[in-house]
Amino acid sequence: MKAYNLDDTIAAVATPVGESGIGIVRISGKDALAVADRVFRGKRKGRVSACPSHTLHYGWIVEDPEQAGPRPEQFIDEVILTVMRAPASYTREDSVEINCHGGIVALRNVLELVLKNGCRLAEPGEFTKRAFLNGRIDLTQSEAVLDIIRAKTDSALKSGARQLGGVLSRQLNSVRQALIEVLAELEAQIDFPEEELGLFNAAAASSKLQSAHRRITEIRQGVKLGKILREGVRAVICGKPNVGKSSFLNALLKEERSIVTPIAGTTRDTIEEVLDIKGIPVRIADTAGIIEPRDLVERKAVARARECIADADIVLLVLDASRALDARDVALIRRLRHKKTIAVVNKIDLARRLRRDRLKGAFAAVVEVSAKKLTNIRAVEDAIAGLVFKGSVPAGESMLTVSLRHGEDLGKAQKFIAEACNSVDNKSSAAEFIAQDIRDAVLCIDEVLGRRFSEDVLERIFREFCIGK
Ligand SMILES: Nc1nc2c(ncn2[C@@H]2O[C@H](COP(=O)(O)OP(=O)(O)OP(=O)(O)O)[C@@H](O)[C@H]2O)c(=O)[nH]1
Ligand SMILES: [Mg+2]
Structure with missing residues (x-):
């Protein structure tokens, strides 16, 4: 697995190219505030890096703010700068957003200056990727960000917002928790087979596994609906x-x-x-x-x-x-x-x-x-x-934009759970095998939540994003 580099400071234009009232240059990383110091001359005295989190500052972007009395022709743009300190930011890193005038040249010049002063141009989706890698959101929530950006109807938007709000994560985590409980009981039995601890209650385990299976079915029904809402x-x-x-x-x-x-x-x-x-x-x-x-x-x-x-x-x-x-x-x-x-x-x-x-x-x-x-x-x-x-769009719990990726992993998880459940009911395999099935099911769920991830999957997900998100 690639070691993800979170040490450098990234920057990008976060708004669409074209003429608009405001355009935003976004900076995130440990040097974000230092970079802001190097390019921003506030109306009030003092450095950005000394300002408290979640404050707005009016001023100018200039080549060299330290220089005594820069002439107006050296000013690049009149801006409002937002300071958000880690961890209370989108990426959980120190972040600065510069609200510039939304012209192509103004934005490009501000971005270039920021890049010259210690930032690297962000890759598509890198801000959201950092939010994920820094543990603020899980993978399903990262994907929801994209769903929200792309939503073409109110229902699609609502569905994306629910997923970003963590509805899917909570549902999956609770299924995961139930599986872990059964697993713990099984493992206790494997470790202490002679002791009549009564730790493993087959009927209770079977009912927990059935309920997990049922809940995943409900989530998977959202797969089809989610695909329709997205595409x-x-x-x-x-x-x-x-x-x-x-x-x-x-x-x-x-x-x-x-x-x-x-x-x-x-x-x-x-x-x-x-x-x-x-x-x-x-x-x-x-x-x-x-x-x-x-x-x-x-x-x-x-x-x-x-x-x-x-x-x-x-x-x-x-x-x-x-x-x-x-x-x-x-x-x-x-x-x-x-x-x-x-x-x-x-x-x-x-x-x-x-x-x-x-x-x-x-x-x-x-x-x-x-x-x-x-x-x-x-x-x-x-x-x-x-x-x-077969009716109108239901606005219930099931209406989540579950992507195809989730659909496949959840399908696999269900197979493992069904297998485990079957073995528990028929006492047909050893506890070790049942435990392995449950472990595999948990791994599939972890895959969806991004508790486990491969570079490939991350690559695929974040490639879809635009630069600056
Ligand atoms: N009375 C009446 N005329 C209609 C109605 N709908 C379309 N028309 C007329 O039917 C003619 C053809 O309409 P179009 O919509 O061009 O038909 P089309 O199927 O797209 O035709 P093509 O593109 O040539 O295959 C026009 O003169 C329309 O005004 C309708 O509901 N009632
Ligand atoms: Mg026609």
């Missing part, structure tokens, strides 16, 4: 030309995103947008309705539409209520029979020719709408959410 579901709108696919996308988006005309074959390429449907980020694509491509562009559009349908979690097949189903509709319906498909029967404001009974049994749901008059669009959203969650 969203993919939906695709397809159907024959001119049935109103683009109109329907616009109705869902409540804006004119896709071009709508009475001419068949208007949409010649796939258009993708993200919608928030009851907290689920839904990536939705409008496809070209072309069936017989006339040129290369249209041939490519058809290929793209097919790919989109193949990748989609949910297909929205738009049908025209004012026309009877024809062979092409039937062929499309047949092609979609392996997908989760919602039939969106559009143009119900017109005289009806499409027979309802022809659609029976072929779809996960059938919803009748008018994209033009915006009738019943909500019902489609309900149907989508229904397919994803």
Whole structure:
């Protein structure tokens, strides 16, 4: 395992590049306050390093603050500087945040000056990595930071915040604790087999193991949900030309995103947008309705539409209520029979020719709408959410953004627990083997919490972060 270097002082711009009111240069490490002394000239006399923790200081970033009376042209930026002393900071190290003006040049110059005065440029996620290595948060909480940054809907944000708040850590720690208790009893029995201490109560152990298994099942259910909240579901709108696919996308988006005309074959390429449907980020694509491509562009559009349908979690097949189903509709319906498909029967404001009974049994749901008059669009959203969650997003304990990594480790932990439980119930293996299974289960849980970690795993997690976080 690599020895993680926590001895140097890191710095980075923590805000996005571009013009903004404020931009922040963040510094963390044992020299953070000394570095601040070397670049900051406060309005009030005195060094930053002599200031108490959690104080704000107004002043200027200058090349050489010690020099008597630097001229204004030597001033780099007018700033507010925040001092946070270890351990009461994000990283648990001495930290300084410099609130500069948010221009690219101002920020770059301040950062360069800070780097020249004893800092190293931070790697992506290094501030959060330090928070983890210094023991302020565990690995699940570190990952939650990323979930919060990336959240695209309120539910995703809430879920990330719960995980950062330690809900998942507490649940896992309590399962871990229960396993350790059983393990201790088993080990006592292994160490003192002759003594009738009555230390190992098989029934009690079995019930503890079962309960641990059950609790991990609940946590794992959050895996699927968490993945949905983070990555969203993919939906695709397809159907024959001119049935109103683009109109329907616009109705869902409540804006004119896709071009709508009475001419068949208007949409010649796939258009993708993200919608928030009851907290689920839904990536939705409008496809070209072309069936017989006339040129290369249209041939490519058809290929793209097919790919989109193949990748989609949910297909929205738009049908025209004012026309009877024809062979092409039937062929499309047949092609979609392996997908989760919602039939969106559009143009119900017109005289009806499409027979309802022809659609029976072929779809996960059938919803009748008018994209033009915006009738019943909500019902489609309900149907989508229904397919994803079989109800709306629950806001309960289980709603945690458990990543795929956790899913795998927790699955392994469960296998070991089941094995151990089985052996206890059937008295089928020696105490040593049962103890080993429980130890392995604990190791898997430790992996998720980051009590044990490999450089690889850390690398993978923090690589996803932006610089400055
Ligand atoms: N009456 C009525 N007309 C509609 C409705 N939805 C769409 N239309 C009309 O149908 C025509 C085609 O609409 P589009 O949304 O471009 O259809 P599309 O399926 O995207 O067509 P392509 O991109 O060519 O495949 C336009 O003239 C729309 O105004 C509806 O609910 N009622
Ligand atoms: Mg279209």
